[in-house]
Every structure is written in structure tokens, then in C-alpha cells.
Amino acid sequence: MARQLNKNISEEKVVAEFAVRHAMITRLAIVAALITGVAFFFLYKGLASNTTAIILFITIFILAAFVNIKVWRCPSCGGHLGKLYLGLKQPKHCPNCGIKLVE
Numbered sequence: 706m707a708r709q710l711n712k713n714i715s716e717e718k719v720v721a722e723f724a725v726r727h728a729m730i731t732r733l734a735i736v737a738a739l740i741t742g743v744a745f746f747f748l749y750k751g752l753a754s755n756t757t758a759i760i761l762f763i764t765i766f767i768l769a770a771f772v773n774i775k776v777w778r779c780p781s782c783g784g785h786l787g788k789l790y791l792g793l794k795q796p797k798h799c800p801n802c803g804i805k806l807v808e
């Protein structure tokens with residue numbers, strides 16, 4: 706398991722890795738919001754069918770859930786970091802192992 710190999714990485718590396726993951730999730734959230742906005746526009750203009758929109762929204766939802774489960778984790782212990790606030794609020798410490806995540 707790759708997670709176990711990360712157990713002893715330094716605090717600076719954990720902070721750096723957390724920053725990368727946090728930035729990636731923020732970018733993905735912006736992209737998902739833009740796609741949703743464009744989809745609503747096309748739907749409103751009658752350029753997309755309801756089925757296309759539903760498939761798109763389900764895909765985005767599944768991707769968001771996947772990113773939340775797989776990426777929103779402590780770089781040190783691999784524990785889930787709890788509720789995702791999409792950049793509005795971020796945990797300062799891991800709720801599982803207590804390691805510092807933000808400088």
C-alpha cells in the first residue's frame with residue numbers, strides 16, 4: 706500500500722502536498738461550476754436535451770465524489786479530511802493524525 710510508505714514523510718512535504726491537493730480540488734470545482742453553468746445555458750436555450758444535461762450532471766457528481774474520496778486525504782496518514790468546503794475553509798491539521806497541513 707502506497708499510503709503506508711508515506712507515513713514518515715516530513716512535515717514540510719505534508720504541507721506542500723496538501724497545498725497541491727487543495728489547489729487541484731479548487732481548480733476542479735471551478736471547472737465543474739463552469740461546465741454546469743454552460744450546460745444550464747444550453748438547456749435554457751434549448752440547445753441540449755434534458756437527457757444530455759442529466760448525464761452531464763451525474764458525471765460531474767460522480768467525479769466530485771471520486772475526488773472527495775480519493776484526493777481529499779491527509780498526505781501523511783491517508784485519513785479522510787472530513788467535509789470539503791471547496792476553498793472556503795480548510796483544515797489546519799489532519800483530524801486523524803493531527804499533523805500540520807497549513808503553514
Ligand SMILES: [Zn+2]
Pocket residue numbers: 779780781782783784799800801802803804
Ligand atoms: Zn493524517
